[in-house]
Amino acid sequence: MIEELPKEVDFIEVEKKWQKKWIESEIYKFDWNDRERPVFTIDTPPPYPSGEFHMGNVLNWTYFDMVARYKRMRGYNVHFPQGWDCHGLPTEVRVERLYGIKKTEVSPEEFRKLCIEFADKNIKAMKEAVIRLGCSIDWSLEYKTMDPDYWRRTQLSFVLLYRKGFIYRDVHPVNWCPRCGTAIADAEVEYVERKGYLYYIKFKLSNGEPLIIATTRPELIPACVAVAVHPEDKRYAHLIGEEVEIPIFGRKVRIIADNMVDPKFGTGAVMICTYGDKADVKFVAKHDLQLMLCINEEGRMTEKAGKYAGMTIEECRRTIVEDLEKLGLIERAEEVEREVGVCWRCKTPIEILVKKQWFMKTRILTGDVERKAYEIEWYPEYMRYRLIDWAKSLDWDWVISRQRIFATPIPIWYCENCGEIIVAEPDWLPIDPRTTSPKIDKCPKCGENKFKPETDVLDTWFDSSITCAVHAGWPDREDWRRLFPSDLHPSGYDIIRTWAYYLMVRHLALFGEKPYKRCLINGMVLGTDGRMMHKSYGNYVAASEVFEKYGADATRQWAAGGGATGSDIPFRWSEVKHGWRFIRKLWNASRFISMQLKDFDPKEKVELEIVDKWLMSKLSKTIRAVTEAFEKYAFNIALERIRIFTWRVFCDQYIEAVKHRLYNPEIYGEKSRKAAQHTLYKALYTIIQLLAPICPHITEEIYHRMYAWEKNYSSIHVSPWPKPWSVDVEAEEIGDLAVAIISTIRREKASRRMPLSSKVRKLKIYVKDKEKAEKLMKVIDDIAGTCKAEEIEVIPTEGEGVTVEEYPSIRIRIE
Ligand SMILES: [Zn+2]
Numbered sequence: 157m158i159e160e161l162p163k164e165v166d167f168i169e170v171e172k173k174w175q176k177k178w179i180e181s182e183i184y185k186f187d188w189n190d191r192e193r194p195v196f197t198i199d200t201p202p203p204y205p206s207g208e209f210h211m212g213n214v215l216n217w218t219y220f221d222m223v224a225r226y227k228r229m230r231g232y233n234v235h236f237p238q239g240w241d242c243h244g245l246p247t248e249v250r251v252e253r254l255y256g257i258k259k260t261e262v263s264p265e266e267f268r269k270l271c272i273e274f275a276d277k278n279i280k281a282m283k284e285a286v287i288r289l290g291c292s293i294d295w296s297l298e299y300k301t302m303d304p305d306y307w308r309r310t311q312l313s314f315v316l317l318y319r320k321g322f323i324y325r326d327v328h329p330v331n332w333c334p335r336c337g338t339a340i341a342d343a344e345v346e347y348v349e350r351k352g353y354l355y356y357i358k359f360k361l362s363n364g365e366p367l368i369i370a371t372t373r374p375e376l377i378p379a380c381v382a383v384a385v386h387p388e389d390k391r392y393a394h395l396i397g398e399e400v401e402i403p404i405f406g407r408k409v410r411i412i413a414d415n416m417v418d419p420k421f422g423t424g425a426v427m428i429c430t431y432g433d434k435a436d437v438k439f440v441a442k443h444d445l446q447l448m449l450c451i452n453e454e455g456r457m458t459e460k461a462g463k464y465a466g467m468t469i470e471e472c473r474r475t476i477v478e479d480l481e482k483l484g485l486i487e488r489a490e491e492v493e494r495e496v497g498v499c500w501r502c503k504t505p506i507e508i509l510v511k512k513q514w515f516m517k518t519r520i521l522t523g524d525v526e527r528k529a530y531e532i533e534w535y536p537e538y539m540r541y542r543l544i545d546w547a548k549s550l551d552w553d554w555v556i557s558r559q560r561i562f563a564t565p566i567p568i569w570y571c572e573n574c575g576e577i578i579v580a581e582p583d584w585l586p587i588d589p590r591t592t593s594p595k596i597d598k599c600p601k602c603g604e605n606k607f608k609p610e611t612d613v614l615d616t617w618f619d620s621s622i623t624c625a626v627h628a629g630w631p632d633r634e635d636w637r638r639l640f641p642s643d644l645h646p647s648g649y650d651i652i653r654t655w656a657y658y659l660m661v662r663h664l665a666l667f668g669e670k671p672y673k674r675c676l677i678n679g680m681v682l683g684t685d686g687r688m689m690h691k692s693y694g695n696y697v698a699a700s701e702v703f704e705k706y707g708a709d710a711t712r713q714w715a716a717g718g719g720a721t722g723s724d725i726p727f728r729w730s731e732v733k734h735g736w737r738f739i740r741k742l743w744n745a746s747r748f749i750s751m752q753l754k755d756f757d758p759k760e761k762v763e764l765e766i767v768d769k770w771l772m773s774k775l776s777k778t779i780r781a782v783t784e785a786f787e788k789y790a791f792n793i794a795l796e797r798i799r800i801f802t803w804r805v806f807c808d809q810y811i812e813a814v815k816h817r818l819y820n821p822e823i824y825g826e827k828s829r830k831a832a833q834h835t836l837y838k839a840l841y842t843i844i845q846l847l848a849p850i851c852p853h854i855t856e857e858i859y860h861r862m863y864a865w866e867k868n869y870s871s872i873h874v875s876p877w878p879k880p881w882s883v884d885v886e887a888e889e890i891g892d893l894a895v896a897i898i899s900t901i902r903r904e905k906a907s908r909r910m911p912l913s914s915k916v917r918k919l920k921i922y923v924k925d926k927e928k929a930e931k932l933m934k935v936i937d938d939i940a941g942t943c944k945a946e947e948i949e950v951i952p953t954e955g956e957g958v959t960v961e962e963y964p965s966i967r968i969r970i971e
């Protein structure tokens with residue numbers, strides 16, 4: 157039976173109730189045994205457990221939860237996992253701060269334990285937020301990358317890639333964060349504008365003349381191994397091949413020509429240092445220059461820096477500038493804004509050091525990455541080029557080793573005698589070489605049996621860049637290819653160069669296949685001041701605050717409707733409030749309907765009237781438009797179409813236009829009332845179905861109170877998505893006419909300060925067009941009934957009165 161909805165309802169409590177019931181009833185559980193329904197897999201990003209599920213996450217998760225819900229209703233067996241990407245520096249730093257310790261002061265096991273506790277606590281908080289947002293995750297698929305079982309997969313992927321020749325160990329320049337004391341990948345280097353000075357420094361030519369060289373980094377003078385000029389730079393052509401003496405140190409270096417030099421920078425003569433930046437790395441390789449490494453892992457000057465040894469980079473810069481000034485070797489200095497590469501985590505300027513590290517060959521895959529990027533559907537389309545451009549811009553392979561503790565260990569040992577690399581066998585995994593020896597008796601090369609472990613660990617992205625295969629069940633399920641490639645990879649545009657890229661190269665290298673078929677890209681959330689939302693900007697809004705005030709359904713409407721997919725979306729309380737009002741409107745309309753349908757029998761045959769047909773025809777068009785929008789991941793369009801139909805067409809126009817039929821069957825006939833009931837029942841059901849992916853809670857509540865008894869689905873979220881039916885052009889035409897006239901009359905009543913429910917003694921409608929007049933006659937009762945006209949007359953002349961906006965040839969007159 158249809159239950160009468162209560163007037164007052166605590167929407168927040170309703171949401172919490174359903175969140176609990178959904179988990180208990182396991183309606184979102186993926187059915188591994190179902191071979192009939194098509195599968196739809198979502199490569200849910202495993203977030204880093206910072207402890208805070210912020211509005212950016214809300215936007216991201218709302219996007220793909222809407223997809224999951226829509227696809228489920230479209231008949232897919234939806235695979236919607238959730239993992240947690242636990243390892244990494246941020247946790248190490250926060251644990252150190254929390255306990256006031258340095259990670260080197262306790263044993264690695266002890267430190268790891270503290271990190272796990274910390275991550276677990278944060279995961280708990282974030283999981284609650286994901287549930288609070290109403291995400292239809294299958295929690296039986298939950299995983300954490302810090303669990304040994306996940307290590308096993310990460311390590312297996314390392315071993316397989318090693319065997320395939322994709323992984324190598326080499327001495328190579330790497331980006332190095334002196335603050336964090338670890339190598340970092342290109343993707344972890346951020347470029348920022350920093351103020352600094354460009355110093356014009358005198359080097360000495362063999363004839364005693366000065367050669368002026370401009371640099372922002374005078375502390376690298378001891379690392380200078382050459383001076384370079386452009387081969388076509390006339391100013392220096394005669395000097396190419398000569399030697400020049402570097403100041404303070406007196407060492408002589410050669411002047412070389414290279415067209416990588418920008419003649420417009422400084423004086424056109426630049427110093428090549430090992431290493432100031434990536435360009436230096438190229439120069440050194442190309443001209444086979446020697447190395448002078450004068451900065452160490454802690455960001456201090458080495459003994460190569462002579463009397464500056466032991467100083468920090470900053471101290472050294474200051475002191476060298478002072479010394480140069482004393483010697484009269486600084487011609488001038490100008491203040492400049494320069495682009496500096498900094499560590500993504502701590503914002504310390506990165507240095508380029510030469511280190512023995514583990515690398516994955518990624519550049520050889522660039523051609524494949526580009527080809528696959530074209531096979532993939534991108535929403536929005538242009539995001540494809542972010543991946544391609546990034547892949548092409550890389551000039552180094554991916555450095556995958558890190559000098560940290562809380563990470564997946566590299567399953568490698570070295571023979572203490574001959575240095576042979578021992579790689580773990582797949583059946584040894586998971587394994588921590590720092591605590592466990594290789595399961596062999598002796599070194600296969602020299603026969604000795606002493607091994608030392610690799611103490612470096614893997615980059616966190618090495619864990620999380622195999623999720624598409626892991627979600628599918630690799631390597632344990634034989635049928636994992638059924639769920640691979642993933643149907644949808646959702647991500648923010650800011651991490652295409654990491655997340656989407658690493659997934660791509662790893663799966664290409666491991667399986668020769670792209671990891672995902674579609675990419676759904678979300679923009680960033682902006683604060684109320686239009687800047688990126690950030691705690692330090694004072695424009696930060698916590699998701700929990702929004703949930704508490706207006707609930708998840710209103711918040712999700714902000715996320716869905718805030719802007720086009722992929723664009724930056726400002727957070728606006730007004731948008732959330734608008735969503736809240738929409739829910740109230742829907743509830744009130746549903747409540748009205750529930751009261752009008754007390755004696756309703758859905759099996760009873762009815763004959764729809766023109767106005768009913770008009771509504772159903774418009775609804776059919778809405779189904780078509782909303783379906784198309786969901787298919788294209790255009791959530792803002794889907795929401796807009798649903799809201800316009802529900803609010804304007806259904807509530808403001810249709811319900812008002814059938815009240816007289818519902819209230820006065822003795823005048824308009826019982827059949828007419830039944831037809832209106834039938835239309836209300838069906839239309840509301842379709843509305844809540846269309847809205848269910850966006851507002852899962854309120855729609856579930858209405859469904860259970862009004863429809864579950866007859867429809868018999870355990871949830872609206874497993875009911876089949878509505879199919880459009882044929883449109884009725886004539887009914888739409890007549891209905892539009894009636895609606896336009898009714899709203900003109902209502903406006904006219906309002907302007908005369910008459911209550912809308914007040915009676916009109918006589919209503920005259922002037923319609924000169926004979927055909928329109930005939931059509932109007934078919935809905936004349938509806939107009940009279942809705943407008944409470946005691947007498948109504950259609951007059952086939954121009955007449956005097958208020959013009960109907962949409963039909964300027966029609967006038968109405970209230971008497
Ligand atoms: Zn750092």
Ligand SMILES: [Zn+2]
Nearest residue numbers: 571574599602
């Ligand atoms: Zn050996």
